[in-house]
Amino acid sequence: KQEVTQIPAALSVPEGENLVLNCSFTDSAIYNLQWFRQDPGKGLTSLLLIQSSQREQTSGRLNASLDKSSGRSTLYIAASQPGDSATYLCAVGSGAGSYQLTFGKGTKLSVIP
Amino acid sequence: NAGVTQTPKFQVLKTGQSMTLQCAQDMNHNSMYWYRQDPGMGLRLIYYSASEGTTDKGEVPNGYNVSRLNKREFSLRLESAAPSQTSVYFCASRRGPDSGNIQYFGAGTRLSVL
Numbered sequence: 001k002q003e004v005t006q007i008p009a010a011l012s013v014p015e016g017e018n019l020v021l022n023c024s025f026t027d028s029a030i031y032n033l034q035w036f037r038q039d040p041g042k043g044l045t046s047l048l049l050i051q052s053s054q055r056e057q058t059s060g061r062l063n064a065s066l067d068k069s070s071g072r073s074t075l076y077i078a079a080s081q082p083g084d085s086a087t088y089l090c091a092v093g094s095g096a097g098s099y100q101l102t103f104g105k106g107t108k109l110s111v112i113p
Numbered sequence: 114n115a116g117v118t119q120t121p122k123f124q125v126l127k128t129g130q131s132m133t134l135q136c137a138q139d140m141n142h143n144s145m146y147w148y149r150q151d152p153g154m155g156l157r158l159i160y161y162s163a164s165e166g167t168t169d170k171g172e173v174p175n176g177y178n179v180s181r182l183n184k185r186e187f188s189l190r191l192e193s194a195a196p197s198q199t200s201v202y203f204c205a206s207r208r209g210p211d212s213g214n215i216q217y218f219g220a221g222t223r224l225s226v227l
Contacts, residue, residue, distance in 0.1 A: 032214055043203060044156075044218040051213065089156070093214055098163055099144070099207070100171070101216060105155040 002027045004092050006104035013080055014112050021075040021107045023090030031099065033073050035064050036089040038106070044089065048075070080111045115139055119204050119219035126194045126226045134189040134222050136204030144207040145187035146216065147171075147179060149200040156203065162187055194226045 003026045013019050023033070032051045036044040048057045048064040050073070056065040063076040077084060087108045091101040120135045138145065147159040148171075158171030162181040176198060178190045187206075191198060204219045 034215065036218075043220040044205075046215055046217065049213050049215050091156075091216075098161070098169060099214055100146075100158055100161065101156075103156040105153065 002030075002092055002094055002102040004090060004102050004104040006088075006090050006107050008107060009105065010108040010110075012110040012112060015080060015082060017080050017111075018076070018078050019080055019109070021077070021088050021090075021109070023073040023075070023104055025071045025073075025092045025102075027094065028068050028071055030068065030092050030094045032093040033064075033066055034091045034093060034101065035062075035073075035075050036091060038087045038089060040086075047088075077109075080109075082111050082113050085109055085111050117204055117206055117217055117219035119202075119222050121222060122220065123223045124225070126191075126224065128195060128226060130194050130226075131190070131192050132194065133191075134202055134204075134224075135186070136188065136219060137186045138204075138206040138217070139185065140206060140208065140217065141184070142206035142208045142217075143184070144209065145181065146205040146207070147177075147187070147189045148203045148205065149173065150203060150221075151200050159189065159202075194224075196226050198224065199226045200224060 007022045034049045035047045050066040061078040087106040089106045090104040117138045146161040148156045150156045160179040162168045165184045202222045205216045207216045
């Protein structure tokens, strides 16, 4: 059974800092890995998706990397802003013939002005 | 496009009552999913439908039933609600490998069972 772990559970940084969120998974037989953002009381917004054959994906100030062999992914946020404050969820896509996502419990990020 | 729409947004039930959570997507996606999110547990898959006419159990299916009414709609039914089913429920949809398998989520239904 795939298990996804996110460290740290919570993180507080001053505005302008660069930061890294970590995600690890136990089964390297994955199709892809997706990073989501969730604001309080809201649904999930997809930020980046990395296919298993890729090493990284970039969108604006966000960069996600994937090391499938070691079961790790990182989400790098450059020049953090108060608007980045949210919970970030890592989800691993796998399942031969019946694609499913397995989620980590998330990292709650607070960016202090 | 509205994306994934869930109704209702909030609901309070008494133990033993039944209700159906509705989900509809307008993106012509093949697959649809129901998750629940509980504090400290993350999102867990309840049921999914890989394509119209099929449904399968996820990690936590007990106490729930689903119906894939057509390609657009996927409903989740609680036949006899229990306090343990107090949670936030999310519906999601996915087109398939040609779109990278990205899942799109609704805004959620917040359910309290007293």
